[in-house]
Amino acid sequence: MLFLLVFLFLIHQIKSCPLTDEYLSRCHCGILTNGESYIKCDENSLNHIPKFKRSYSYDELILINNNIKNLTSSSFDNIKTIKRINLYGNNLSFIDENLLRLLGNYLEELILTGNNHINSLEFLTRYPLKKLRLIKLNQFNLTNINLEKFFHNMTNLEIISLNSCQLKHIPNINHIKQLNLENNFLTQTIFLSTTYYYLNLANNYITSIILQNNKNLISLNISKNNLNEFYSLTISNKNLTILDLSYNYLTYIDWTILNDNLIYLNLSSNLFTNIIINSFPKSLLSLDLSLNQLKTIEKNSFFQQLIYFNLNLNPFDCNCHLKWLKNLMKKFNTTTWLCSLSDFKCQNNFMPQIIFFNISFIKVFNNYALFIQWSIIDNYHTINYLQITIDKPYRISQKFYLNKTRAFISNNIQFNQYYHICLLIIHKYAHDKYCQDIFAQNPIINNQIKFQDNDFIFNDNNNNNNNNIDINIDTKTNDFNDKHLYLLLIGSCIGALLTFILLITCCYLCYQIYQYKNINQQPIYEKCSQNIHYPIYHTHPTCSHHQIIYNSENLSNSTDSTHIDTSSSTTTTNHPKHIYQTIDSQEYRSLQRQHQHLFELWNESVKQKR
Structure with a gap:
């Protein structure tokens, strides 16, 4: 009965399709299971909007992939x-x-969808669109349009898609939740700070993304760009759940952005050679690492939680250390492997091999120490670093590398004690450990050991962490340092002595120059006396005061009588001539004592004159 009612209803909808007869062969009306009705026309069958013979309430008009050019007011x-x-x-x-x-x-x-030439959105703002929730514009020219202004009053608008619209920047439209800017002209570095929940920047020309304040951001798609840098400046991106960085040029990302809410991560088609598994959040369910440059990957229980995991088309060295991965990938529908070694077997020459490992108990001065020697062959450069461990209590040294072949441990080494020493070799395939027990008895005297330049010497005395091994410098190194210390002290003393002599010499030269200037410096009254031809009471340009000078000899030899003041015209021509100027008492006292007799003679002459 229900089926019959549905059938009759569909027949009614077909008969009531509002299209004119010429379009019924190319279009049809229908109803979905949710009760919504639609009108849909076949692709590539229309050159303009079909004509409707009457108004009828339909939910959706679908005219995709046709050849419609114009949209008129009717x-x-x-x-x-x-x-x-x-x-x-x-x-x-x-x-x-x-x-x-x-x-x-x-x-x-x-x-x-436009033709890349429509550069106006006036049809959206001419009349209010009270219920418009989604708008998708493709192939428009929106370069010079203020999008924030156009969409400001559309308060119900939630989703905007502007694909291939020649945009050069990300618009800031506050009330929008989802923004799609795929296939535009976004370039260079983007400092991303938005209020959007979903942001699609795929297929642009972005080279760097720096996340700032994106507290609402849930999904971010930056695939198919030119990214070589991606990191975060803040921790305000904790809601990020979906991140797509595929088809870029990344070799590293800031793993701190992978917060505890991240579920989907796509790093496919990049240039990663190494992945830090421990940096992935425990919330992650989907991980795509396909089409990278991974040669190996560490075993980790993290992979068991994944629902989707893709490692296809990586150049893996598929040796015995990747057998676990082969078994794991059976769980996922990813079977395209690209292996440089495809038999999942390990050949001995690919693995680092230890040739020699020996521990000796030695005595350095009054202290005991353990002297460790080893030799390792690593033809394929697989070793990352080495470490040494010791028990009672357990301690571990810092990392060191293959060019070191010796080590000395002298921290709390006691006589008549057993020690368990291990050499850890961490390489790209696994972590190997070589251990040896030694009983601290019958120590070797230090002069029986020939030290080498590549001896590993590690001193951790300043480190308060008891988990590290203190490996002290041997006696030969101490002697070497003492000799250099003596040479440094002698050099310092010689330098100080030369500096002192140089200072004394400089002081002596300065004193001689000072004496020379004092001897050759002419007193001010003598300078003024050299210009005796100036009139009476005339101030000499180089003297800042009036001076009195007496010099009969110069006056008698002078032929220019015009410089003599009329006040002296009453004197006889046979008498000596007097030229005088006033002198401040202060300046008078400043004259040298050997010249005071000159002024005494002047005083006497004045008295006679009077």
Whole structure:
């Protein structure tokens, strides 16, 4: 009975399809299981919007991938109650500004594809679109349009997709939750700080992404860019759940961005040669590492939690140390392996081999020490580093490398004690351990050991961490350092002595120069006396005061009588001539004592004159 009712309802919908007869062969009306009705026309069958013979309440108009060019003001007149219009894949060249004048109270979704030349969005703002929730514009020219302004009043708008719209920056539209900017002109470094929940920046030209404040961001897609750098400046990206970095040029990322909420991570088609498994969050369920440069990967229980795991097309060295991975991948539908070694077997010449490992108990001065020697062959350079461990209590040394073949342990080594010493070899295939027990008895005197330049000497006396081994410097190294210390002290003394002599010499030269200047410096009254030809009471340019100078000899030899003041005209020509100027008492006292007799003679002459 129910089936019959549904069948009759469908027949009714077909008969009530509002299209004119010429479109019934290319279009059809239908109803979905959720009760929504639609009108859909076949692809590549329309050159313009179909004509509707009457108004009827339909939910969706689907005209994708046709050849429609123009949208006029009357294109949707007879279907004004439509909720969703999908014109994706059409090559629109004209959109009338009044296109949506009758759809403001009904339209919720609008999808349009242009011809890369439409550069106006006036049809969206001419009339209010009260219920518009989603808009997708493809192949528009929006370079010079202020998108923040255009979408500001569309308060119900949640999703904006602007694919291939020639955009050069990310618009900041606060009330939008999802923004799609795929295939635009975004370039160089992006300092990302948005309020969006979902952001798609795929297929652009971005070289670097620096995450800043993105507290709402849940999904971020930056695939198919030119990324070689990706990291975070803050910890405000903790809601990030989906991250797609595929098809870039990454060799490293800031693993701290992988927060505890991350579920999906796509790193495929990059240039990773090493992956830090312990950095992945425990929340991760899907991981794609395909098409990278991975040669090996460490075994970790983390992989067991994954629902999806892809390692395809990596150049793995598929030796015996990757057997665990071969068994694990049976769980996932990923079977395309690219192996340089495909038999999952280990040949001895690929593994580092230890040739010699020996421990000796020695005595250095009054202290006991353990002297460790080893020799390792690593033809294929697989070793990452070495370490030494000792028990009672357990301690471990710092990391060192293959060029070191000896070590000395002298921290708390006691006589008549057993010690368990191990050499750890950490290489790219596994972690190997070679151990040996030694009883601290009958020590070798230190002069029986020939020291070498590559002896590993590690001193951790300043480290308060008791888990580290203190490996002290041997006696030969101490002697070497003492000799250098003596030479340093002698050199310092010689340098100090030469510096002192240089200072004394400089002081002596300065004193001689000072004496020479004092001897050759002419007193100020003598300088002024050299210019005796100046008139009486005339101030000499080089003297800042009036001076009195007496010099009869010079006056008698002078032929220029015009410089003599009329006040002296009453004197006889046979008398000596007097030229005088005032002298400050302070300046008078400053004169040298050997010249005071000159002024005494002047005083006497003045008295006689008077």
